[in-house]
Amino acid sequence: MRASTLTTLLCSLPSAFSAPSQPPLTNTSALPLHFGLLLYPGFVALDAYSVVDILNTLSLEYSLAATFDVIAETETPVSTIPRASNSTFGQAVVVTATYEEYSASEKPLDVLVVPGGYDSRSAIPAAAPFIKVVYPRLQYVLTVCMGSFITAESGILDGRNATVSKVNWKNKMARARKEVHWQTPARWVTHGNIWTASGSASGIDMVLAWIGHVYGKPVADYLGYEYEFNRAKNATDDPFAEIWQS
Template sequence: MSSQVLKVAICLYPGVQLLDFSGPLDLLGFLSAATPVFTTPPPPYLFSLTQLSTEDTVSASCGLVIKPGSTYARELAAGTQYDVLLVPGGMGSSPGKTPEVLIKFLQAQAPRVRYLLSVCSGSWILQQAGLLKGKRATTNKSLFNIITAGSKDEVQWVHKARWVEDGNVWTASGVAAGMDMTIAFITHLSGPTVAAYVTSGAEYSACEKDNDPFAEIWSDEAQRKIAESFAAALGAL
């Protein structure tokens, strides 16, 4: 049995949160079509992983500078279609900060994409692109009220969830939850044996979708305080 290769776009932008994409990317990389995979039989799916961004280099959180494989403008011009999109969160995910070319890329990809994944405030970007209408979704719990405030009529936001799956749309809660969602996604595609190969290789213990203590930790008052700092930080960008 040969493995089917899914083309995955990791959607970056200035200020993207490092672990939001690097955690899922590393886990998906255990099943990369470009490297040996030591499972018997071969997994039903492998991944061809490409990082995209607005420019030829992009600065993530912590100041890490990344050289992506391509830009959104090039992929739009070429008409390249991806099977899976992963949209991480970060300081550039709020309305007015999200690059318009990223929104256009997501909207162009959405009609034919097989799976649409987001991590943390990456769901805010999906919402801005109109890709969460009528969907159940979750997002970062420390900014939950801010992110969901303007879209409660069109998105069924789930407050307590490590991740939410609705059809081909998967959304994870804050930062590290993206890794839990990625393991669940691999399990969905290829089954628990392949997922165990990845978690064992990474020595990672993934949480279940309902294991979300942060929904209680980030109370309305705690969110209010962080929102003030968040607004100040956005104003400084």
């Protein structure tokens, strides 16, 4: 190898192995500004915050002029403990807006996050009608785990592809809304402006893929590096479908 070639290669090493730097947003047109997290008693914390914590970091690091509401049926703080449980171990989240406040007004809402829960069926009677009412004003709906079952009962998933956690898949499908095309294997599924993730941790993969779609792939990659998360970048990379025999 010629000395000049070796010198060129050696000089390239620092840049090739340097730490990643924060990339600029590659899409700055019509970005979502108003986010909401739909909560109900017994919600799964990781379902909710697998998405929300990454959105927190995105907003902080890029100084987004965005708003965020925790939306629930009533103003009472919402606990991770299901209503019928005798457990005393849980966390409660402060509600900043109710279903009625959004339903009865033109309050802007661009992205709605719907997590699953230990008692998601009890959430359907109030949450599903709310989702149906606000959906026309949304840019995106992001669901995690059983959040897709709640969302399905609003009717907005009819005729669309969607997924849910693979645990007890056959039992889930026995009571799933038949108008929805439920997918497995699938780490997450995108159909139009609705993104549905499988189990709790898959919400991280989904929201990073969504950030790549909306804000640019380099931004999503950078956030994944920050969280030191070995993300699945292929939506069908779903080993849990085989584990749970779905």
